[in-house]
Amino acid sequence: MEKTEPANRNLLILGILSVGVAVITTVISLILYHNSGDIYLDRSRPGFLPSEDEVQELPEKDYAFQSSGILTEQDLDEYIKNFQEVIDYIDDLESPFSEAPLSDNSLGIPPEPSPAE
Amino acid sequence: MKKFFCISLSVVFLLGIFLPLPVSALSPEQSSDLVQNCATIKQSLRTLQRADARSRSYLGSAYETILSKFITPLNLRLININQPNANLTTIHSNIIETRKNFISEYTTYSQALEDLIASDCYNHPEEFYTKLQDTRRKRANLSSTTTTLRNLFSEYLTGVRKLKNTLGADDGKD
Numbered sequence: 001m002e003k004t005e006p007a008n009r010n011l012l013i014l015g016i017l018s019v020g021v022a023v024i025t026t027v028i029s030l031i032l033y034h035n036s037g038d039i040y041l042d043r044s045r046p047g048f049l050p051s052e053d054e055v056q057e058l059p060e061k062d063y064a065f066q067s068s069g070i071l072t073e074q075d076l077d078e079y080i081k082n083f084q085e086v087i088d089y090i091d092d093l094e095s096p097f098s099e100a101p102l103s104d105n106s107l108g109i110p111p112e113p114s115p116a117e
Numbered sequence: 118m119k120k121f122f123c124i125s126l127s128v129v130f131l132l133g134i135f136l137p138l139p140v141s142a143l144s145p146e147q148s149s150d151l152v153q154n155c156a157t158i159k160q161s162l163r164t165l166q167r168a169d170a171r172s173r174s175y176l177g178s179a180y181e182t183i184l185s186k187f188i189t190p191l192n193l194r195l196i197n198i199n200q201p202n203a204n205l206t207t208i209h210s211n212i213i214e215t216r217k218n219f220i221s222e223y224t225t226y227s228q229a230l231e232d233l234i235a236s237d238c239y240n241h242p243e244e245f246y247t248k249l250q251d252t253r254r255k256r257a258n259l260s261s262t263t264t265t266l267r268n269l270f271s272e273y274l275t276g277v278r279k280l281k282n283t284l285g286a287d288d289g290k291d
Contacts, residue, residue: 037224041173047163048170058178064186067193071200076281080274083187087270090179096172097226097260101165102253108154108161109147109246 058089142250148242155238162234169230173223176263180216183270188212191277202280208273215269219262226255 033039043050063082065075100106143151151158188209195202229252238245 037220037227040170040224040227041177043170043174048167050171050174058182065190065194067190068197069194071194071198071284073281073284076277076284079187079191080277080281083183083270083274083277086179086183086187087267087274090176090267090270093172093175096176096263097169097256099253099257099260101161101168102249102256104147106161107158107249108150109158110150 058086143243143246147246151242151246152239155242158238159234162230166227166230166234169227176219180219180266184212184216188273202276205273205276205280208269208276212266212269212273215262215266219259219266222255222259222262226252226259229255 039045042048063078065079065082069075104111188205192202192205192209195205229248233245233248233252236245236248
């Protein structure tokens with residue numbers, strides 16, 4: 001009976017320590033996740049999941065230029081065609097990071113009155 | 118004593134001229150409207166945050182595809198056949214450098230936008246607006262970097278077209 005009490009106490013200490021270590025490592029992981037900027041790339045966060053209608057696949061996913069072999073005009077023709085498709089895909093994206101969405105007008109802040117007024 | 122008083126007065130006067138007090142970025146009318154539209158503005162910023170994450174994801178995968186499936190293999194192939202192209206190699210290095218800037222600028226911008234969304238526009242509209250201006254600057258930098266990358270891709274493709282013409286001319290000679 002005398003041996004049971006220290007055993008219970010040790011078990012309790014082990015449990016508390018385990019929870020403490022888990023909390024500390026989780027906090028460190030979250031700090032690294034945030035400070036490294038990975039959080040801003042993570043689209044599995046709530047509210048950031050891609051909806052079905054917004055899926056815009058990259059063209060010619062299977063195409064990859066080979067880094068070995070002789071180089072012919074036909075190789076470069078195919079290369080230019082596929083490269084141009086990826087560039088067109090970039091151009092088709094709706095003006096990423098344009099100024100408009102953060103302008104006073106878009107946010108509903110009235111323009112600064114001119115000094116003449 | 119009189120001399121000391123005159124000098125002190127002059128110093129205060131000059132400081133008043135050359136160190137103007139911080140001017141408010143918002144007019145009272147703008148400040149009032151900002152407070153009124155605070156909830157709507159925050160909602161717009163959250164929507165923008167999601168749209169930006171989508172753009173970053175699409176652009177990031179397109180840049181990665183261009184580098185890993187097009188530019189790096191072609192430059193390697195040119196080296197393998199002992200025909201390294203200095204122009205294409207230089208553009209390749211510029212693309213890698215600009216892409217690094219894109220990645221870091223997106224993180225900096227996202228942190229600024231997150232900070233802006235978290236700030237209190239009801240009680241501190243001035244502070245909110247200052248943060249908004251800072252976020253705009255960072256967004257403008259990011260936008261400029263995406264344009265630079267886009268131009269570098271075009272430049273690279275022009276270089277490849279020239280290379281193709283050279284190959285055609287060499288074939289004609291043979």
